[in-house]
Amino acid sequence: MKIEEEIGVNQLDILSIDALPTIQRAIRLVEENHNVKIDLDNIPMDDEATYDLLCEGRTLGVFQLGGQGMVDLVTKLKPRTLEDIAPVVSLHRPGPMQSGMEYDGRATQFHGYAGLQHEGQVLAIYKEGNRVDSIEAGDEAVIVLDHTPFYAESGGQVGDRGVLLSDGGAFTVAETQKIQVDVFGHRGQLQSGRLALNNKVSAKVDQVARARTERNHSVTHLMHKALREVLGDHVEQKGSLVDADKTRFDFVHNLPMTEAEISKVEAMVNAEIFTNTATKTRVMKMEDAQKTGAVMLFGEKYGEEVRVLEIGSSRELCGGTHVNRTGDIGLFKVCFQSGIAAGIRRIEAVTGEAALEYVQQNEIQLLEIAKALKTQPEEATQKIFQITDNVRRLEKNLSRLKLKLASSQADNLINQAREIKDVKVLAASL
Numbered sequence: 001m002k003i004e005e006e007i008g009v010n011q012l013d014i015l016s017i018d019a020l021p022t023i024q025r026a027i028r029l030v031e032e033n034h035n036v037k038i039d040l041d042n043i044p045m046d047d048e049a050t051y052d053l054l055c056e057g058r059t060l061g062v063f064q065l066g067g068q069g070m071v072d073l074v075t076k077l078k079p080r081t082l083e084d085i086a087p088v089v090s091l092h093r094p095g096p097m098q099s100g101m102e103y104d105g106r107a108t109q110f111h112g113y114a115g116l117q118h119e120g121q122v123l124a125i126y127k128e129g130n131r132v133d134s135i136e137a138g139d140e141a142v143i144v145l146d147h148t149p150f151y152a153e154s155g156g157q158v159g160d161r162g163v164l165l166s167d168g169g170a171f172t173v174a175e176t177q178k179i180q181v182d183v184f185g186h187r188g189q190l191q192s193g194r195l196a197l198n199n200k201v202s203a204k205v206d207q208v209a210r211a212r213t214e215r216n217h218s219v220t221h222l223m224h225k226a227l228r229e230v231l232g233d234h235v236e237q238k239g240s241l242v243d244a245d246k247t248r249f250d251f252v253h254n255l256p257m258t259e260a261e262i263s264k265v266e267a268m269v270n271a272e273i274f275t276n277t278a279t280k281t282r283v284m285k286m287e288d289a290q291k292t293g294a295v296m297l298f299g300e301k302y303g304e305e306v307r308v309l310e311i312g313s314s315r316e317l318c319g320g321t322h323v324n325r326t327g328d329i330g331l332f333k334v335c336f337q338s339g340i341a342a343g344i345r346r347i348e349a350v351t352g353e354a355a356l357e358y359v360q361q362n363e364i365q366l367l368e369i370a371k372a373l374k375t376q377p378e379e380a381t382q383k384i385f386q387i388t389d390n391v392r393r394l395e396k397n398l399s400r401l402k403l404k405l406a407s408s409q410a411d412n413l414i415n416q417a418r419e420i421k422d423v424k425v426l427a428a429s430l
């Protein structure tokens with residue numbers, strides 16, 4: 001039996017957190033059947049970050065390799081860590097949209113690079129995973145369209161939300177995911193009226209959310225390039241999550257970034273933003289794309305035709321949606337960094353109004369601190385040093401006084417002692 005059948009999967013897709021039991025089962029089977037030891041001890045298996053790594057960066061490299069191909073790879077690699085095996089374990093995610101969704105109709109054509117609104121026709125409706133002919137107001141469902149401007153989650157970028165308007169009803173889309181490679185599922189709820197198969201709809205993407213997400217996606221490319229320049233060529237993307245709020249980027253690097261390194265990355269990325277160059281995309285054959293020197297992400301699956309994206313001075317293969325000019329990003333600010341696994345760092349950053357908000361919040365905090373210290377913001381640090389110095393001095397004085405007090409109390413007690421039959425006796429309540 002093929003290993004995919006043994007572990008109950010048949011195709012690689014993006015992993016999700018639900019996939020953990022399947023990963024563990026797969027690993028055990030590979031170990032047993034092929035006499036290899038996979039050491040997972042130093043991998044935090046319950047750490048969300050590990051899954052993110054698995055999900056976003058490391059899993060897609062053997063997309064075409066099923067069954068024996070995967071086993072051969074595992075055997076050859078003799079993996080010792082989960083990171084080794086992640087590109088090898090070929091898994092299918094039975095995601096919320098995929099379970100029970102049989103579909104053999106036409107593919108969805110995506111129009112969302114050029115515009116945020118497009119007419120489409122309802123090709124399929126799924127309610128609680130089952131195909132239905134129509135839905136009523138209040139029903140939650142997944143809608144498949146023949147044409148859509150909605151971007152379906154992939155490459156770290158979340159799917160679009162928005163609304164599908166038909167003559168008979170309004171369906172709000174909370175998320176968009178691919179239910180098959182070229183079939184987009186719009187998940188959401190019918191707010192009013194009725195929606196039926198073959199209905200024509202006007203599909204409208206939430207512009208604000210899309211614009212914010214695009215800023216965060218575009219800046220991820222600029223940040224990736226700046227990180228390589230500041231920290232070195234060993235910086236390799238291990239995962240990314242781009243949504244309307246932020247970009248989260250995991251990469252290979254051993255040490256926490258210093259403040260100076262972060263400032264340098266911020267300065268480089270913002271310099272690209274101020275230059276305000278136009279984004280260029282070209283679709284070309286994979287071999288031609290390789291000649292352009294575009295960054296290709298390890299483990300990412302690419303078709304024969306790829307999309308080369310030039311934004312600022314970065315050039316990467318990417319199917320995501322992006323700002324028209326770097327200036328659209330507005331402002332870039334790193335707001336968080338941490339280590340998430342051995343040799344893997346995570347950085348989070350914000351753009352546009354979120355970056356402004358972040359800077360303003362920090363300023364408000366500083367003003368409050370200054371107010372509490374009864375000084376000006378620029379003198380707050382000095383004031384804190386003064387206060388901590390004072391506290392230290394007072395503590396020293398206090399302990400000296402305590403000592404003095406204790407010894408004078410002892411003297412007093414000794415003075416109170418009475419001599420009874422040549423023996424000194426002290427009666428005192430302490």
Ligand SMILES: [Zn+2]
Pocket residue numbers: 155217221316317318319320
């Ligand atoms: Zn991208």
